[in-house]
Structure formats: structure tokens, C-alpha cells
Amino acid sequence: MKLHPADVWHTAATSPRLAVALAGRDPDDLGEQGRMERAHYLYLIALGLPAARAEQAIGSMNAGKWRGQDPNFALACKVVAKASQAYAQPKRPRITPDAIERFLTELRKGGMVKDACALAGVTPAAMYQRRKRDGDFARVWNQAARDGAAAEKQ
Template identity: 50%
Template sequence: MSQALTVRQAETLITALRTGQNLDEAVTTLRLDLAAVWSTARTHTRLAVALAGRDPDTDIERARAARGDFLRLLALGLPAARAELAVGGNIGTWRGDDPAYSRACVAASEAAASYASRDQGRMTPQVTRRFLDRLRTPGTTVRTAAAAAGVTNTAIYQRRRRDPGFADAMKAAQAEARGAANA
């Protein structure tokens, strides 16, 4: 495998591409190895977007990159809940907005199903304890506490609906956080 570009080389190449240079011209001018460019693009999202001829610093490209990252994580066997935490996006909205993307998510998950761990993203006693401990911290939201515990807020709300004891524990933790904030 070819040596990857340095961060500085990648950023300089992105700037050249954004200002209209074609790839061959930029690689020659910057004295870069083309194999290193492609090797770097495998893990450098901004470079990959620039190589595709688009500006990697626009909101639409950042959103497109996050969707791509989510699909990659699903294909690697990460459960959707953990992949959503990793990319920091609202995947349910993305999937609802784009049926083709939703199908791609299902396909990536199914492709990884044979080697994905079944225990990831579950509300184990340890996860529940981490969530409730974090929720007791003043100013902490359910989303933040869920992320700290390694699950999505959707998983928390589903558990709260199914489990009255957990719902009571959540209320108690939130009351404790409010009490500590007012002390």
C-alpha cells in the first residue's frame, strides 16, 4: 500500500482542487504521489469529496459525508444506534427523507449481520447504570446521558415506555439533578 499524504499535503491538494486545478495538474505541481492521494482518500472524507469535484466545506457535503459514514459503520457491523451516536446525526430523519438511502441502510446492515455482535447497543445493567448516573448530573439531557452510556435516546424512551421501574428511576435521577442544580 502506498504511503498516505500528510494532513498538510491533503489540505493543500484540497485547496488546489477547490480553486479549479485538475487532479493531474495539482499532483504534478505539488509533487505528490497519485497512489498516495488515492490511499489517503480512503479515510480522508474531505479529500474524497474534493476529488469528486465538489466543495467539501459546504453543509450539503458535510451531511452527505455523515450519511456515508453511517453506511460505512453499518457495513462494518455497528448497530444503527451506535452508528447514529458516532456520526452525531438524526438518522431516523435522514432515512425518512430518502427511501433510497433507507434501502441502502437496510442492505448495509443485512450484509454485516453474519459478523456483527449481537450484544452491542443493548440496555444492559451496566449501560442502564451509566445512563442514570449521567442523568443525575445537573444540566444533562436524555440525549447526552444516552450518548455517554453508548445508546440512543430512542432506545432510552423505548425502555421507559416498556419498563415502569426504569421510568421511575429516570424521574428520580432527573429530580436529583434539578435538586443539585438548585442547591
């Protein structure tokens, strides 16, 4: 098998391990692995992923820690995020009125919170956060749960 230098460089553009090796460093070194994770995180931010999604994609929730420990990385995150704003996912409401109604309807039927959230297309964490912030929503939720418990008894 014959390797062409152009193919090697092209592959290095998509393979952090190869790029590190071509730079004369050991890609299995822990420091280099951390550097590759940081680079991959910045790459995903540059493509417009929100920070939390980029962390999920790389399988590491360390970006906040990295920013706190390394001012240069923190600055790079700010610059890359600002430069990629035009490509970022559009902000949408986390919990729409329709989702709330589907959630409450399921609770009124006696459904569990987890199942009601799944049917509404929202996470339980998002609903509990909304409940904590919004007293009116908490009261409606409690009433729907009471209605559901009464319906289950009948």
C-alpha cells in the same frame, strides 16, 4: 514535498473530504457535508455497529430523518445492515439479573437511582424503561427505595 498519485488516492479512501474534492465537488458545501455524514454512517453500519452507535459515532442523530426523507438512503441502510449482520455486535441482555440485584442492593442502602445504576453498569434510562414495562420490577424497586429511606432515617 513531492506527492505521489497513489498516496493521494490511498488518503482519499479514508478522507471523505478529499474524496469529494477529487470528485470535483466542494467539500464545504452543506449538501456535500450531509452526503459525507450519510456515507460515514453507512460505513459504520457496514462494519457492524448498531444504528444508534453509528449515530453517536458520527455525532449526529439524523439517520432516522434521513431515512424518512430519502428512500434511496433508507434502502441503502437496509441493504448495508443486512450485509453486515455477520459482523454485528452480538445481542446481549441490556439488564442482567446480576445488574438488577446490584441496583436493588444499592437502593436498599439508601442510594440514589443514578448511583445505583452506575454501580450496576446500566443506564438510568434502561432501568426506568424496565420499570415502566415490568410491574413486578416496579414493585420491587419501590420496596427497595422504601427500605433505603428507612435505613437512612436510622
